Amino acid sequence: MKLKCIVCKEQDRMEKRRFCKKCYLERKRERYKITGRYTYNNICKACKKEFKAFVKNQILCSDCRKESFKYKMKANDYVYMWDGSNKIWEHQQIIKKHLKRNLDKKEVIHHVDENPKNNSIDNLIILNNGNHAKLHIFLRIKRIILEKNNSKLIWRNIIVKLTMWWLNKNNIQYWQNR
Ligand SMILES: [Zn+2]
Ligand SMILES: [Zn+2]
Ligand SMILES: [Zn+2]
Secondary structure, eight states: OBBBOOTTSSSSOTTTTOOOOHHHHHHHHHHHHSSSSOEEEEEOOOOOOOOEESTTTOOOOOHHHHHHGOOOOOOOOOOOOOOEEEEEEHHHHHHHHHHHOOOTTTEEEEEEOTTTTTTOOEEEEEEHHHHHHHHHHHHHHHHHHHHHTTTTTOHHHHHHHHHHHHHHHOOOOOOOOO
16 A cells, blocks of 8 residues: 655655655755754764754764765675676675576675675575665664774674674565575
């Protein structure tokens, strides 16, 4: 069942919001016009500084948010070979061999320990696109918060447990060779 926007009552509303995209942006613009500034004074969970936020549940200031992107993996970090014209990704080959089929478009391979060079089969899981993106956002945010608040934290010691905890907590389906 599709839910309708509570303002215009015509458009479908966005997930987890009461308004459609158009009405939501309209309200945001209105609020900004009235106050002349961002609306919420939030405390950043990572650096603990107060910052101006558009949305109530924004937990990172823009600096920490930006900083968290440094944890993103780059294509060059993965192991690949050239077959003359294309890159052949090692982790994809390993999974294909195991499944005895090609991955479909929605399936993404994730390195559980966040080491793109560790292509051991028990370090690889398959998630759908959406869940994979959500997992990376969760890990990125969690990491900047934990690292800024605990200088002794060693991320690679907790990453696997944290990932499994998140997958189970959110009831996320994934493939793993265990
Ligand atoms: Zn609307
Ligand atoms: Zn911050
Ligand atoms: Zn991943």
